[in-house]
Amino acid sequence: MTFFLILAIIAVLAALAVIFNRNVVHSALALLVNFSAIAALYFTLNAQFLGIAQILVYAGAIVVLFLFVVMLLGADLGEPVKSWITGRNIGIVILGLIMLTIIGTAVFENTIYGAQGDFSQELVAQVGQTQALGAILFTRYLVPFQLVAVLLSVGIVGVVWLAQHQRRQNFRTVIVVLDAGWSGETELAQGDVVRVNWLRNQAFFEFDSVEIVEASDEEVAGFVVQIGNDTDDWRRSRYRHMSCRILPGCVLPENTLRSLRDLFAEVHVVEGVAR
Amino acid sequence: MINGVPISFYLLLSAIIFTIGAGGVLIRRNVIVVLMCVEMMMNSVNLTFIAFSRFLDSVTGQVFVLMIMAVAAVEVAVGLALVVELNRHKPGVDINEFNSLKG
Numbered sequence: 298m299t300f301f302l303i304l305a306i307i308a309v310l311a312a313l314a315v316i317f318n319r320n321v322v323h324s325a326l327a328l329l330v331n332f333s334a335i336a337a338l339y340f341t342l343n344a345q346f347l348g349i350a351q352i353l354v355y356a357g358a359i360v361v362l363f364l365f366v367v368m369l370l371g372a373d374l375g376e377p378v379k380s381w382i383t384g385r386n387i388g389i390v391i392l393g394l395i396m397l398t399i400i401g402t403a404v405f406e407n408t409i410y411g412a413q414g415d416f417s418q419e420l421v422a423q424v425g426q427t428q429a430l431g432a433i434l435f436t437r438y439l440v441p442f443q444l445v446a447v448l449l450s451v452g453i454v455g456v457v458w459l460a461q462h463q464r465r466q467n468f469r470t471v472i473v474v475l476d477a478g479w480s481g482e483t484e485l486a487q488g489d490v491v492r493v494n495w496l497r498n499q500a501f502f503e504f505d506s507v508e509i510v511e512a513s514d515e516e517v518a519g520f521v522v523q524i525g526n527d528t529d530d531w532r533r534s535r536y537r538h539m540s541c542r543i544l545p546g547c548v549l550p551e552n553t554l555r556s557l558r559d560l561f562a563e564v565h566v567v568e569g570v571a572r
Numbered sequence: 573m574i575n576g577v578p579i580s581f582y583l584l585l586s587a588i589i590f591t592i593g594a595g596g597v598l599i600r601r602n603v604i605v606v607l608m609c610v611e612m613m614m615n616s617v618n619l620t621f622i623a624f625s626r627f628l629d630s631v632t633g634q635v636f637v638l639m640i641m642a643v644a645a646v647e648v649a650v651g652l653a654l655v656v657e658l659n660r661h662k663p664g665v666d667i668n669e670f671n672s673l674k675g
Contacts, residue, residue, distance in 0.1 A: 414630025452646035
């Protein structure tokens with residue numbers, strides 16, 4: 298009983314620490330403590346195999362994955378929480394307490410019944426916990442087990458598909474166009490060239506050159522700032538080799554032209570008559 | 573009673589951790605912490621399964637837990653890949669910012 302209470306208190310405190318830490322890395326470490334405490338509870342419940350699996354899968358794989366993503370996205374992920382005591386949070390806590398009261402009443406007011414299974418503790422002590430689990434997993438639950446294998450494969454394929462750069466490989470060149478007079482479709486494909494209207498699709502994607510047809514100084518400056526703040530190293534290395542054409546009809550101040558020249562390899566100001 | 577601990581204690585502990593996790597999902601706005609809270613909720617359910625499995629002398633609960641662990645691993649992998657991909661389009665991890673399906 299004492300052992301259970303100690304583990305329960307550790308688990309609950311760690312769970313609270315996950316929520317109330319401002320630093321995401323500390324949250325992940327608190328999560329590790331929570332998982333380990335629950336794994337220890339599995340041992341007290343005579344589920345040794347799952348206790349080990351819990352430590353391997355949750356503490357070993359999942360927490361490490363969380364930490365990797367935190368590192369990948371930068372360490373300054375702490376959200377600016379001014380105060381935890383807001384009306385909304387108090388409402389959430391009250392709702393949580395109501396839910397706990399309902400569950401607690403249901404648990405303590407009722408006697409828990411259920412059909413007893415075949416694996417009494419004496420039998421499990423004879424054949425071994427892992428053997429008992431394996432025997433039932435590979436006979437009665439064989440199909441769900443194989444479905445889990447399918448699920449894992451689909452998960453791997455999905456993650457790889459998500460993680461790779463989504464290049465527009467069907468088109469040879471992607472040109473970003475800043476044209477205030479362009480209305481209608483965001484993208485226009487002509488043969489091997491696809492033109493994307495930046496003013497309507499201000500997201501990061503991979504492109505090969507820039508064309509400024511008609512844009513105000515603010516719009517060009519905003520474009521320069523957004524591209525300049527791109528954190529993707531691969532795209533940044535490409536910006537330095539791109540060309541930028543400024544068509545007649547778009548007159549930009551020298552400052553903006555200089556910032557464009559800083560960003561891209563060459564900036565052509567096309568001479569001629571405005572269309 | 574399992575080693576002197578009534579099963580209701582395990583159920584209550586599991587309910588407390590589940591509630592903390594659910595509260596965390598609602599309170600926190602950081603995508604990664606929200607995913608952690610979801611994992612915590614899943615884990616508390618696992619605890620219920622194993623407590624019942626021990627209480628009722630049945631291994632079926634443990635089979636369920638094994639399946640849930642696989643699902644949780646896949647879920648967190650896909651979820652974090654989505655977070656990374658979202659971050660490429662729109663820097664930041666605030667889930668309030670991710671409010672449009674398009675671009």
